[in-house]
Amino acid sequence: MTKNKLFGLIDLDTRFELTKFKLVRMLFKSRWFPLLVILFNLAIFLVILIAGFIGGYSSGNYNFGVMVVWILWWVLLMFMLVPVFARSWCLMCPFPIFGEWFQRGKLFGVKTGKLNGLGLKWPKALKNMWLMNFLFLGTTYFSGFFTVRPLATFILLGAIILLAFIVMIVFEKRNFCLYMCPVSGFQGLYSQFAMSEIRRKDPEICKHHTPKTCFVGNEKGHGCPWNLMPFDFKKNTYCGMCLECFKTCPYDNMAFNLRPPGIDLLVDTPREPKGLDEAWKAFIMLGIAIVFFLGFQGPWGWLKDMIRATTTKGYLGYIAGHTIFNLLAIPSVFFIFAFLSKLFSGNKEVSLKQVFINFSYTLVPLGLGVWIAFSLGIILPNGSYILHIISDPFAWGWNIFGTAHFPWTPVFTKYLGLLQGGIMVLFYLFSLVYGFRLSKQTYGDETQAKLGWLPILVFLTGITIVFLWLFLAA
């Protein structure tokens, strides 16, 4: 493995700037973008809410809300939006639109000066992923209902949009998105792997530019609503891709780049440090994927019954087991391997905590791979329902696109296991190439890095084998 090439092939510094094309830059600088996309999604969102409400307690398979949210949206998110385009969902997400409208007093225009609302600063202790970790885990307690009961999806989405609005009245800017939204955490973490980024181009230009309009805003756009300093950040985690900085920078010094996947996993600076909160996010995401896979795509009916709350006792068992598995069991097992890693390396200076945190980022590619594989298991068998429900979104006998009677047609399901296995192996390889680099970062010394890498390698390989077995045997 050469030093700075991914798989010895792609230089990690390779960038392809999409905004070098005039048309793209014009689009990014227009105040109609992403506003129009958000409004379009808001309209779809309303259809989802109506369908969820009307669908009520009936079966989910033919419900527009259930299908679009949990099949289409979720799969798109895992397949393309996050791994390729980072937080591109946040770019077009309709949830915060009312809060933002309230704060700015304007939908299209720019509010100069103080934003409306109480504008409180987010408490320092909560400026991390912990709250989102718990909220996301909490949301998965109800996962058995979301796909079966349209009303559950209605309640969840309604609650999020309401909460976003209230939080944005009280706290400044997009603090809801930064630290509370249940789907924000994993987008942030997995965006570190993404193949795109928004970054400033020439640091020299930024150095001499005062005041920094990308941070404080000007008449063309708002200062970074996600509280980043657009002129200097290195990780995708908290960039919501709102594109305001493209509008506020008078020198066109912001860029939207395509890049090799995974680069942010190596970043560890005082301002954007690796941390336990992100480590736990990685554990939780992996754990939930395992539970979902076993529960929804595995052959165990009793597990499904527990998640779907067939009996109260079983359901409580699921909540307890699920929580312990995600918050304690996986981290504990990982801790043992981190401990072994430090032991093997013979290094005395690095703290065990640092070893544990650094290596937890190896779970980002692996976890993403598991989610993509899991999503394939949803979309290939059930994707054809989508044709049905877009033509008859409320089960009222409509036939908007003439596809309302399209029969249920599983696609490629014969090769599902193989496809899932292939994806798993690919992302396993990503975990390895970044894992070893992380080992070098952690221990510094080449020999220590090699020895210390061994236990982690065993752990990652073990997990991958378990999944391969699940995908190919099921």
Added chain:
Amino acid sequence: MKTNERLAVFLIILATIGVLVGVFAIEKYRRGQLYTVQLTARVPENGNWYPRQISVPAGEKVRIYIRNIETITHGFAIPDFEVAVKEIKAGEVVVVEFTPDKKGTFPFMCTVWCSDHHLDMTGELIVE
């Protein structure tokens, strides 16, 4: 700027209230145009056909709109008019059309063994 802002506000209203009102208005119009009767299918222990009794005019084309809101499959038949739908899958909607040519009271029923009380899943069609 002013016009853009107005346009944006108009669009957000369209995306929210517009969609809401639009959806129900279209449905109301469509139902008024198309259907004579609506039926909801549920197993007897869960509410049975709703309504259990429907009346239609004789000699006129009748459309019955049947909605299965459950997680199991039902069927539908009015033997006296040779109307039959083999399967109404979970969550699905079907529409049957026929012209009743005789007056009287006729039974309609579910034709899929949907529960232990399946045989009670019946109703009455009154042609007047």
